[in-house]
Amino acid sequence: MGNKQEELEAIVLLGSYNVVAITETWWVASHDWIVAIDGYRLFRRDRRRRKHSDIALYIKKWIKSEELSQKNSHDQVESxxxxxRDRENKGNLVAGVHYGFPVKGAAINKAFLL
Known part of the structure; x- marks a missing residue:
């Protein structure tokens, strides 16, 4: 992790972003405490059978947010x-991150869109 995690945290905190999406995190599941960023809620999906294609989504804690279940949550679709929700609960916005593998583009896109 080291320097890259510190660099990510510095960029996120200095930019004061509300939402940050990351692909190819290369994180290890047993190190959740390392990837936490103060003031942000972390949503992540780690690939079970492959390394280095994990994805993450940081959302500021003050923002009401909940992960949506995926209808087609195949192992091959990383999203x-x-x-x-807005503060008055009058509307919703959906934010997401998707990692598509260049080699299997057509098959992944088909599974993703079904």
Missing amino acids: IWVRI
Whole structure:
């Protein structure tokens, strides 16, 4: 992790972003405490059978957010979708991150869109 995690945290905190999406995290599941960023809620999806294609979504804690279940949550489709509610609960916004593998583009896109 080291320097790259510190660099990510510095960029996120200095930019004061509300939502940050990341692909190819290369994180290890047993190190959740390392990837936490103060003031942000972390949503992540780690690939079970492959390394280095994990994805993550940071959303500021003050923003009402919940992960949406995926209808077609195949192992081959790497994506996270989160519903964000406005403060008055009058509307929703969906934010997400998707990692598509260049080699299997057509097959992944078909599974993703079904």
